[in-house]
Amino acid sequence: MNILVCIKQVPDIEQIKIDTSKNVMLIEGVPTIVNTFDTYALETAVKVKDADPATKVYVVTMGPEKAKEALKSCLSVGADKAYLVSDSVLADSDTLATSYVLGSAVKAIEASEALSFDLILCGKQAVDGDTAQVGSQLAEYLNYPQITSALEIALDGGKVRAKRETEEGNEVMEAALPAVVTITKTAYEPRYASVKTKMAANRAQIPLLTAADLALDTALVGLNGSAAKVVKTFVPERKKGGVKIQEETGELAADKLTALLSNAGVI
Amino acid sequence: MSEYKNFWVFIESQNGEAKNASLELLSPGKKLADAAGEKLVAVVLGSQVEAAVKAAISYGADEVIKVDSAEYADYSTEGYTYALEQLVNKYKPATILIGATGKGRDLAPRLAGRLKTGLVADCTGLDIDASTGTVLWTRPVYGGKSMASIEIPSARPQIGTVRQGVFKRGEPDTGRSADIIGENISIPAGTIRTSVVEKIAEAAEGAVKLEEADVIVSGGRGLGKPENFSLVKDLADVLGGVVGASRAAVDAGWISHVHQVGQTGKTVGPKLYIACGISGAIQHLAGMSGSDVIIAINRDCDAPIFDIADYGIVGDIKEVLPALTEAIKKLKA
Numbered sequence: 001m002n003i004l005v006c007i008k009q010v011p012d013i014e015q016i017k018i019d020t021s022k023n024v025m026l027i028e029g030v031p032t033i034v035n036t037f038d039t040y041a042l043e044t045a046v047k048v049k050d051a052d053p054a055t056k057v058y059v060v061t062m063g064p065e066k067a068k069e070a071l072k073s074c075l076s077v078g079a080d081k082a083y084l085v086s087d088s089v090l091a092d093s094d095t096l097a098t099s100y101v102l103g104s105a106v107k108a109i110e111a112s113e114a115l116s117f118d119l120i121l122c123g124k125q126a127v128d129g130d131t132a133q134v135g136s137q138l139a140e141y142l143n144y145p146q147i148t149s150a151l152e153i154a155l156d157g158g159k160v161r162a163k164r165e166t167e168e169g170n171e172v173m174e175a176a177l178p179a180v181v182t183i184t185k186t187a188y189e190p191r192y193a194s195v196k197t198k199m200a201a202n203r204a205q206i207p208l209l210t211a212a213d214l215a216l217d218t219a220l221v222g223l224n225g226s227a228a229k230v231v232k233t234f235v236p237e238r239k240k241g242g243v244k245i246q247e248e249t250g251e252l253a254a255d256k257l258t259a260l261l262s263n264a265g266v267i
Numbered sequence: 268m269s270e271y272k273n274f275w276v277f278i279e280s281q282n283g284e285a286k287n288a289s290l291e292l293l294s295p296g297k298k299l300a301d302a303a304g305e306k307l308v309a310v311v312l313g314s315q316v317e318a319a320v321k322a323a324i325s326y327g328a329d330e331v332i333k334v335d336s337a338e339y340a341d342y343s344t345e346g347y348t349y350a351l352e353q354l355v356n357k358y359k360p361a362t363i364l365i366g367a368t369g370k371g372r373d374l375a376p377r378l379a380g381r382l383k384t385g386l387v388a389d390c391t392g393l394d395i396d397a398s399t400g401t402v403l404w405t406r407p408v409y410g411g412k413s414m415a416s417i418e419i420p421s422a423r424p425q426i427g428t429v430r431q432g433v434f435k436r437g438e439p440d441t442g443r444s445a446d447i448i449g450e451n452i453s454i455p456a457g458t459i460r461t462s463v464v465e466k467i468a469e470a471a472e473g474a475v476k477l478e479e480a481d482v483i484v485s486g487g488r489g490l491g492k493p494e495n496f497s498l499v500k501d502l503a504d505v506l507g508g509v510v511g512a513s514r515a516a517v518d519a520g521w522i523s524h525v526h527q528v529g530q531t532g533k534t535v536g537p538k539l540y541i542a543c544g545i546s547g548a549i550q551h552l553a554g555m556s557g558s559d560v561i562i563a564i565n566r567d568c569d570a571p572i573f574d575i576a577d578y579g580i581v582g583d584i585k586e587v588l589p590a591l592t593e594a595i596k597k598l599k600a
Contacts, residue, residue, distance in 0.1 A: 011409075013409050013410045013412065013549055014548070014549055016409060016412055018412065025409065025412055025413050094385060095376065095386065096379065096380065096383065096384070096385065096386070099380060124531075127410065127530065127550075128408065128409055129408055130388070130389065130407070130408060130410070130530070130553070131376075131386075131388040131389075132372055132376070132388060133375075133376035133379075133386060133388055134376075135376075136344070136373065136376035136377045136380065137376050137377070137379070137380035139377070139380075140348075140376075140377050140380030140381055141380060145344075145345065145460035145461045146344055146373075146377065146461075147461060148344075148372075148373045149369070149373075161464070163467075165369070165524065166369055166466075167368065167369045167478070167525075167533070168466075168468050168525075169466070169467050169468040169525055170466075170467040171463050171465060171466045171467060172463070172464045172465040172466075172467070173461055173462065173463050173464070174461065174462050174464050175460055175461040176460050179460075184531060185514070185518075185531040226385070227379075227383070227384050227385030227386075227419055227421075227422035228385035228386065228387055228417050228418070228419050229417065229418055229419070229420060230415050230416070230417050231396075231403065231416045231417060231418050232415070232416045233408070233413050233414065233415045233416070234413070234414050234416075235412070235413055235414070236407075236411070236413075236414050242573065242574075242575075242576045242577050242578060242579060243577070243578050243579065244568070244573060244578075244579040244580075244581060245578070245579065245580045245581070246568070246580075246581045246582070247580075247582070249586065249590075250582050250583060250585075250586025250587040250588075250589075250590045250591075251586070251590040251594075253580045253581075253582050253587055253590070254580070254587055254590035254591035254593070254594045255590070255594050257562070257578055257580055257591065257594075258591065258594040258595055258598055260578060261562075261578070262598055264560075266538075266539060266560050267506065267539070267595060267598070267599075
C-alpha cells in the first residue's frame, strides 16, 4: 500500500494579532505549523502503516522553501519520504491551479519512485484559507473518486471504507482505489516526535520539484493562471461596547439580562 | 465569456423538499441578477422534487430547470457533478450560487474543477463590482480574523458557496409563476465510484438542525461536567432553540459532534446565540460570529468570547443558567 498525504504549512492563526489602531492583521513573524487537519490525515496514514508495515507513507507540499520545515515535521512523526513543490511562479495560485500543480506532482512522484499511490489523503481544509476545495479538486484532476470529511478509514480488498461526518450524523462510504479522502478532526491525536525521529528527519533529503520538473503550463498557475483572484483583504469591524453584567448573584444578573433583551426586542 | 448569462441557484433537496440553505440564496440572487440585467434560475436536482420547485418559484426564481429522477434521490459527488456539468454546458450560466452545506461544499469544488473555473467558498457577502460587472465575493479567512474579497474576472461560470444563515429567506409568494424546464439526464454506468454502505443518524439527536435554528444555546468546557448540558437544554427549550457545543465539549465526550459549532463543526448564523462556558477560541468564533445577537456567560471576565458578545454575564454557569431560564419563562408567561 502506498499512501500520499498532501500537507500545507500555515501560520498558527491562534497567534495572529490584530493592530486595532490600524485595523490590520500582524502576520509577520507568526510561527508556522503543519495545518491541523493535515496532521490528522498524516496520522491516519501512519496508522495504516502501523497495521501493515509494508505500507509506505509519502508527503508532499506546495509552498516556499521554508515549507521544508513542515515536511520535516511530518517525517518525524511517521512519514517515509517527503517532496517539496516550490517555484516562484506558483505564488498566489488559487485552488484550481493548486490542484493542477499537486496532481502533476502526484504523477511525477509516482514516476520517480516507480510506484502508484493507492490512496491520497488531505486534511479537510487548511485553517488559513478554510476553502476545503483542494482535496476534491485534486480528485477531479486525477479522475479519482473522493470522500470528504472522513473521521476514520479502513482499507480492504482494493477499496477504502471511510466513516464520514454528515449533517445528520455519520455515514460509512466506500470508494474504489485509487481514491482521494479528506480527513477531519479524528478521534485519535497525532503522535509526537522523539529526539531520535527529529534528528533523522533533519538529516532526510527532501527532493525539490519545480514548475519545469513537473512540465507545468505556467499560464495555468500562479496569480495570472488562477481563475479566482483576491481583490483585497481587510480586518472586519470589531463589535465593541457590548454590555457586560457582573452582579452579586446569578439571579440578579439573569434578571438584568432578561430586562435588557426584552427592551431590545431580542426576546 | 459574453455568451454566459443568468444567475443560477442550485436547489439542494432532501426527500423532495428544498433546503433552507438553498432557498435563502434566491433573494440575494435576485438582487444580483436584477443588477446585472439577467434572469434568476433555480436548478433543482433530485427525485420527486415538485415541492422544491414550487418553493423555489415562491421565493423568487424567474425560471426553473429541473432534473427529476430516482437516480438523484441520493446525493453522490460524481452523479450530481455529471448532471450539473451537462446543464452548464447547455445553458451557460454566468454565475452559480450553492449553499455551503456539507453536500454543497463537497459538490462545488468537484464541479468547479470539472468546469475548470473559479470557486469561492463559504461566502458571507455578495456584490456586483460596478466597474467590471463580475460578482464580488467576500469571505472570512484566518478563522474570521480577516476578510477577503475575491473576483473571478474571466472564467465562467463563476461559482460560490454561501454560508448558511447569512441571507434571510424572504416571504414566499405562492402566487408567483415561472417557466419550468424539465431535463432528462441519465448518469452513465460507472460514473459513480462511491457508495454509502451505512447511515448512522444520531437517533435522539437526528433532529438537530443547527444551521436552520433561530436560537442556539451552546455549552463548552466551562460547564464543568457533562450533566450540566441539561441546564443548557432547559434554556434552549424555553427559547424554542437548539443545543450547540464547542469542540472542547465534544472532544471531552460530553455531547455528540452533530452539536458542534465552529471550524470543525457547523457554521451557524442564528438570530440569537448564547455561549455558556465557552472561552471563545478562534475556531469556535469562526463558526458563530455571524449570529445576529451574541450572549456570553462565562466565569472568566477576560474570556475572548466577551469581545464579540453583545451582552455578557460574568458569573457561575450553574447559578446563572437556571436563573435565566426562570426569568425568561416568567417573561413569556
